[in-house]
Amino acid sequence: MGLSEDPDLQPLLFGLLLSMYLVTVLGNLLIILAVSSDSRLHTPMYFFLSNLSLADICFISTTVPKVLMNIQTHSRAISYVGCLTKMSLFLIFGSMDDLLLTVMAYDRFVAICKPLHYHVIMSPHLCGLLVLASFLFGFLESQLHNLVVLHFPYSNSVEIANFFCDSSQVLNLSCSDTFTKNIVMCFAGTVYAFLPLSGIFFSYYKIVSSILRIPSSGGKHKAFSTCGSHLLVVCLFYGTAVGVYFSSDESSITGKGAMASVMYTVVTPMLNPFIYSLNNRDIRGALRRLHRRTV
Template sequence: MNSRNQTAVSEFLLLGLTDDAELQPLIFSLFLSMYLVSILGNLLIILAVSSDSHLHTPMYFFLSNLFLNDICLITTTVPKMLVNTQTQSHSITYTGCLSQLCFFLVFIGLESCLLAVMAYDRYMAICHPLKYMVIMSPCHCVLLVLLSLLISTLHSLLQTLMALQLSFCTDLEIPHFFCELDQIIKLSCSDTFMHKLLVYLVTGLFASAPLSGIIFSYIHIMSSVLRMPSPGGKYKAFSTCGSHLSVVSLFYGTGFGVYISSAVTESSKKAQVAPVMYSIVTQMLNPFIYSLRNRDMNNALSKLINKITCII
């Protein structure tokens, strides 16, 4: 087979969601709207939490970091896709593609770790309330976020270094709107069995660890809540966990759906649309999910909007 080393590759072609020219303006408008709503929503929550002293708690500290990560995650992929759509260009440089892949894996991994840390925070608050303020001190909260960032960065570097070892043929078209690792491996003309095995092994271990922590935490949370004698206490506990569980279900449900669908079907359309759910839609919906039925958050947002209105 005629192949060439990856150092000879200058660029890839991101085919996007469709090649229909008539749909390009609609797709551009849709993704631009989703991007702006996501940035504005996440930024408003971060500003509301930072401006209200009543929300300076571990739960909202982790929530702010989650929303900041969502901004970074969606910015990694969508702006390049919007530029390509507007300019009718599909190209992305080899360096740019691997950089996008690296940052995407960092932020998607950090999302998973932060969700696990937030589950641990709720576990300590509900199951061990007397120890909560000692264990979840500001220093420990910062260390948990830094540890999550370190783990996700190491995972991303490992996967990106693996991608650097691939060689490619003349077909450099990626049927996606961003550089996804699985699609890059499919373009390689070298033997990718070990690469695929490594990807699925590392991804499986990395994804299962936070998910196992979330499941463990909520098993104990449910057990503690069901033993509460007060209906009001049960409602308050469930209300503080409901938003987090919704985000976890949306993130992991769509994420696992991508890999399950790619394993059982060769449909390129499903492979293109599925990542939109866990890399864009989830990040756009998170602010609405956490502000819905959250009185403290709604009050903080109202105060922030009033301040902004007065300034304007």
Template sequence: MGPGNDTHISGFLLLGLSNEPELQPLIFGLFHSMYLITVFGNLLIILAFSSDSHLHTPMYFFLANLSFVDICFTSTTIPKMLVNIQTQSKVITYTGCISQICFSTLFAGWDNFLLAMMAYDRFVAICHPLHYTVIMKPRLCGLLVLVSWIMSVLHSVLQTSMVLQLSFCTEVEIPHFFCELHQMIQLACSDTFLNNLVMYVSAVLLAGGPLAGIFYSYSKIISSIHRISSIQGKYKAFSTCASHLSVVSLFYFTVLGVYLSSAVTQSSHAGAVASVMYTVVSPMLNPFIYSLRNRDIKEALMRFFRMAAVKGTSVLLVVKKCPNCRAQSHNFCSS
């Protein structure tokens, strides 16, 4: 069947990162490992925050939310890619493709807002330390996360509903490893002027706004650090925001690199390879950046594992000291 217009197309073909059959096992192993590291590393951050009262502060509250979003972001795209490689299939249904657009847009936007909130938290902590506890109350932090969630959901619903209005050709190949919004708009057979307009305007507002807030916060932070007289005081103040600055740089530089590489090379495949940086690599490295440079998180994780080891040892001792328990367990298993 030749190409034609069909609003109710059944599915698409995800071409992935490479068409070479001999590279598929390598790609599968690499992305499978990166996905597991991402999920495990970010889960550790969430466990450290939830299990240790010392980390119940605004900075770690935002960090735990960021870890949750990173898990969801990668889980939106990577599992389907791994399944396609394993089954040697490139097909993704129309519903699955729309779902990827919806959730990837949602979590990417929420990630963007959370980075801005963390910058604001560091701005208050360094520039207004005496008023930090008064300004950064738990109620305000929860409200900021809720508002950012609502805005991300509304943006995702808007973009997804506009994609649903497009007509696609009956034979559509997506030169990417997931259904990315920009790629989908380019592949549409119907008029996409309004879609492109909304996409670029929302990018300026919802990505440029938080980025401007981050720049403003760090300009004030640098100014405040510069006024500190002692070298030790400057180092201590800067060390409190070094991890966040590293995460922000990694996220925005990789996103910027994706769009610059796509604009320069005019290659969709090059854009797909470059997008791996912000969709996979950045969420994977975030836990390492925070845990390796943060003594509080390392100590919280050590306390968590020690507590888990103690509980496990206690259970084993109870079982060893209770012959009836072992006998009952054996009879239960035998039955």
């Protein structure tokens, strides 16, 4: 159903979404280039950050290009197979974003609470396994949703009250009872929202406890500064996503859910590069060195 049915708003929506998409892709690509080209950033923290940027590019690319095409062609139709494909990719990279934020919280926990063992614990082998596990868990979630969606019949023509194939709404549109769907949604919410959030909260509880024991104010400020960007991204991603999925059914019907979905599907991936580059001297320095080499 898109974001608006007002024809006068379509050019404005097209220009706004296209600008946000290009800024997101460019900003995240710059972070990936900065981390890969600067040997001083070849550390676990920036390895995870570059993978988060890659996941953000893929995440936003599953929704915005289709919306832009719909506005240009004046058609909002999508095939059944196309909808399932979009939903699968959205879940894979959305879950990967979610789990990478948890992994990054664990990395900060080890760096601050166990600094002497940091390089032993966060070995390149473990870092690679954590990123691979994030992708595999996202893939498993997408296949779980697909299995449930394929199990239920649908009518020939349905309307999704959003600008992409949102998994929760696709499940709600099936013609069968809701018991199995509710079980799947509760399971997915527990595994991919509650457990990662619990891990992040536990990591930061330990981090804050360790920082408060640091005697010097300079040491406390330095420790807090390494976590500030990550905390801000976590609040943006989880705050908007939880607000959407715990909103009432009326918001989905009236279209408010679609507007709220823009926050975590489009705005958050766009803001991530700015948050990490503006608050991080290492990233800013790497971007300056990359610019000098390019010039």
